[in-house]
Amino acid sequence: DIQMAQSPSSLSASVGDRVTITCRASQNIRNFLNWYQQKPGEAPKLLIYAASSLQSGVPSRFSGSGSGTDFTLTISSLQPEDFATYFCQQSYSRPSYTFGQGTKLEIK
Amino acid sequence: EVQLVESGGHLVQPGGSLRLSCTDSTFSVNNNYVTWVRQAPGKGLEWVSIIYLGITTYSADSVKGRFTVSRDKSKSTVFLQMNSLKAEDTAVYYCARDMDLHYDSSIGRYNYAMDVWGRGTAVTVSS
Secondary structure (H helix, E strand, O other): OOOEEEEOOEEEEOOOOOEEEEEEEOOOOOOOEEEEEEOOOOOOEEEEEOOOEEOOOOOOOEEEEEEOOEEEEEEOOOOHHHOOEEEEEEOOOOOOOEEOOOEEEEEO | OOOOEEEOOOEEOOOOOEEEEEEOOOOHHHOOEEEEEEEOOOOOEEEEEEEOOOOOEEEOOOOOOOEEEEEEHHHOEEEEEEOOOOHHHOEEEEEEEEEEEEEEOOOOEEEEEEEEEOOOEEEEEOO
16 A cells, blocks of 8 residues: 655744645655645535645645645645645546645744 | 535544545536545644545555445435544544546546545544
8 A cells, every 4th residue: 555644744834934744655646646725614615626736716826736645735825714724636646645644834 | 616524523432433534516526537645643644544536445455345435416415434443543634526637648547636626524443
């Protein structure tokens, strides 16, 4: 199984900050990497697919990069509605998907 | 607009069974891959099962032999039949559309992502 490791597990930041979350795969997954945002009590929401493609309707302050085993999600200027938990997910070994353990982004 | 709605979750005793439903009034579940993902209380996301366009299905090792996913096209509904339930199956269960959003021409494969999710249905396994 492909393991996904996110870091950090939690992060405190302020509105306007630039934030980066990292995801590392246990083997080469090319660009088969997606990012999701989840707010308390809500379903996950797709932000980025194929490592760097922005899902329709997602603000341009979100961006993704990376390939192979190392990936990053960047929020260029944090907004109040961005405080949430973020998950990476590999789709390389479809149908057997795996997720990172999540990064909780909190207000400083 | 595609809108997935899960139902069927409730309290069940260990060893019991439950059937979850995932419905979409636009009939997209009939023409798309549909996955089930669960989230235990305070935990991360875990892929459970997927049904392909026909009847092909796959499940995670943690539920293989106990959970079965199926589709009723006449009702535009995907089901997750859960048998021999254990306490560790306690979670919110989400269904999601698994969509081919990007084509990697260098290896001739599509990159899939879960682009539409339901709000989830809660399953509690406890005596």
